[in-house]
Amino acid sequence: NHGYLMIKVKKRKILLLPGDGIGPEVVGEVKKIIQWFNSNKSLDFEIDEDLAGGASYDKHGTPITDEVFYKALESEAIMLGAVGGPKWDNLEFAKKPERALLKLRKELKLFANLRPAICFKQLVDASTLKPEIVSGLDIMIVRELTGGIYFGEPRGIKPIDNGERKGINTHIYTSSEIVRVAKVAFDLAKKRSNKVTSCEKSNVMESGQLWKEEVQALHDKEYKDVELIHMLADNCAMQLLRNPKQFDVIVTDNLFGDMLSDEASMLTGSLGLLPSASLGAKNKDGKMRAMYEPIHGAAPDIAGKGIANPIAAILSFAMAMRYSLDLDKEADDLEKAVQDVLDEGLRTKDIVSKGTKEVSTTQMGDAIISKLQ
Ligand code: IPM
Numbered sequence: 302n303h304g305y306l307m308i309k310v311k312k313r314k315i316l317l318l319p320g321d322g323i324g325p326e327v328v329g330e331v332k333k334i335i336q337w338f339n340s341n342k343s344l345d346f347e348i349d350e351d352l353a354g355g356a357s358y359d360k361h362g363t364p365i366t367d368e369v370f371y372k373a374l375e376s377e378a379i380m381l382g383a384v385g386g387p388k389w390d391n392l393e394f395a396k397k398p399e400r401a402l403l404k405l406r407k408e409l410k411l412f413a414n415l416r417p418a419i420c421f422k423q424l425v426d427a428s429t430l431k432p433e434i435v436s437g438l439d440i441m442i443v444r445e446l447t448g449g450i451y452f453g454e455p456r457g458i459k460p461i462d463n464g465e466r467k468g469i470n471t472h473i474y475t476s477s478e479i480v481r482v483a484k485v486a487f488d489l490a491k492k493r494s495n496k497v498t499s500c501e502k503s504n505v506m507e508s509g510q511l512w513k514e515e516v517q518a519l520h521d522k523e524y525k526d527v528e529l530i531h532m533l534a535d536n537c538a539m540q541l542l543r544n545p546k547q548f549d550v551i552v553t554d555n556l557f558g559d560m561l562s563d564e565a566s567m568l569t570g571s572l573g574l575l576p577s578a579s580l581g582a583k584n585k586d587g588k589m590r591a592m593y594e595p596i597h598g599a600a601p602d603i604a605g606k607g608i609a610n611p612i613a614a615i616l617s618f619a620m621a622m623r624y625s626l627d628l629d630k631e632a633d634d635l636e637k638a639v640q641d642v643l644d645e646g647l648r649t650k651d652i653v654s655k656g657t658k659e660v661s662t663t664q665m666g667d668a669i670i671s672k673l674q
């Protein structure tokens with residue numbers, strides 16, 4: 302009686318796109334962890350792996366092939382490493398490695414990019430800021446990811462009369478683009494400390510003024526119980542260094558979010574620690590498209606040396622388990638394993654300090670797996 306004996310576990314398709322630079326090294330550790338969950342937790346993740354970014358350009362002449370793009374469309378979660386590097390700097394925009402990432406974000410409609418900045422207690426000394434400023438820090442940056450100046454038209458470099466050229470990009474937001482990402486921020490805040498700081502440049506940009514008005518209107522209509530603060534983006538950059546613990550959820554546009562999240566990462570000690578999730582809208586059956594990636598880049602200068610920190614990538618997979626795969630408990634376990642390894646004093650080069658032990662990328666991955674055991 303086959304059907305009776307077989308325990309049906311749904312196969313979840315996960316697409317790994319390691320990309321360039323340190324991407325393959327850190328995603329390699331994620332792969333080990335997924336395999337560990339498959340063999341020890343009777344999970345049945347189906348892993349596929351393919352090229353994106355410069356690696357894809359080198360082999361296929363394009364940063365992402367249609368085939369890979371369709372695989373991405375069909376998978377429940379995409380784990381991306383990083384793309385880019387000096388080798389491909391001089392390519393035209395359409396061929397640059399970054400295009401792979403931007404195409405996935407835009408065409409999968411991953412409009413909400415969640416970038417948590419949490420300062421682990423074991424690492425307060427790794428930050429360049431004073432321990433009392435950063436200890437206990439827990440910020441969630443919600444960056445709009447499919448609009449603004451990254452995608453606005455017209456764009457390009459064009460000749461003008463006097464032999465000069467002009468570079469053009471357009472910063473543009475519609476009401477609905479603003480509202481849907483602000484909703485994500487307010488909903489997250491409700492589960493956290495109930496405070497949203499919305500950042501724009503409404504003092505100089507019309508799109509910023511619209512941003513502010515729409516966020517306020519949404520607040521007044523649906524989220525009166527959440528505290529809302531409007532802050533100019535430059536002030537936010539300053540406040541993040543002056544008193545970062547005033548923030549709970551920060552919601553901002555694509556470009557400001559790019560910059561503020563890099564800044565926030567340094568409050569936590571290293572870019573090598575921060576995961577991110579890029580989420581789309583939920584469809585009718587409650588599923589949503591999603592891509593997970595460390596917020597650090599390809600770091601070509603340290604690629605291939607075995608010193609990259611895999612924690613950001615591993616924590617990105619924890620976010621995938623939580624947001625895409627309905628595995629809250631497993632996500633907790635994985636985050637706890639990371640904490641345990643840090644407690645033990647193991648550190649990759651980027652966060653090593655006196656009294657701690659430096660380990661390689663793979664040793665860090667192995668140590669985290671041994672804590673899961
Ligand atoms: C990021 C990166 C990307 C961005 C690059 C690689 C295109 O900096 O995810 O923050 O600018 O969005």
Ligand code: MG
Binds near residue numbers: 559560563
């Ligand atoms: Mg960035």
